[in-house]
Amino acid sequence: MNIHDQALRQRHADWLQTWLGAQPARERWKSAQVTLFVNGALGYQTALNLADLGFQRVRVLPIQASDRAIWQRASGLSSSRPNLAIANNTWNVNEMTLAPSDLLVVAAERPFPELLEAINQASHRSAKPWTQLLAWGNELTLGPTVLPGQSACYACYQTRRYANESRVDVWQARETLFRNDPDAILQGRLQPLTNLAAAYLTSEVARFLGGAPAPIAIGHEVVWDGLYQTYRRSLIVPFEHCPVCRAAQPALFSDSLEQMLDRIQLSQARGAA
């Protein structure tokens, strides 16, 4: 395991400890509340997976009007899964709606730039972690899972992605399309890949709230290509001038290598004790 993974795992372990407080670890599943922003078949399948895992409450917020229609037709699901709470309205991001959540999750079949930016900002204002999976055609992109103030955020990710992209104009054109057309979707979709994507996202949520094994996308972008069977996991280095997480937590950037190593040694000593 490299030093970045060690450091991020330690920060996650610290978060879990704060979140649990005096609560015994085995009670984790029972007490966790997840808020899930859903789009398309991926959102639907992920909601069922999370409800079946047994979290205390899975709040489902449809992203598009068409998603609200899907969930209105499926309202009977709440009787068989009492922990599934389906909102009547489409998404609304503010501290009030997010207050009861331990983790925010986005499951979408196209990018929703405004939603993702709003969640990223609210996540930092209220110190709530969040994660996302985007299933775009045959490409499944998990993360970054964001621990506010402790790992790179979505705005850092956007900055880094543009900096590493040789055809920035293509990305910008795609971004503009999705900002201007809230109903734009990609028609082609393979059901087995949707199920795979929902399983990957469910696994990340379970790992994040369960603690072991460790989540794989904190501060990382993880990309699977479902047709070509490739896998790529890339570190996202926090952007030092990020307007979102830099403002939220200056300590993130003042962490020296020495401090990081001290913490890792301390955690190894704890583990050995």
Ligand SMILES: [Zn+2]
């Ligand atoms: Zn950031």
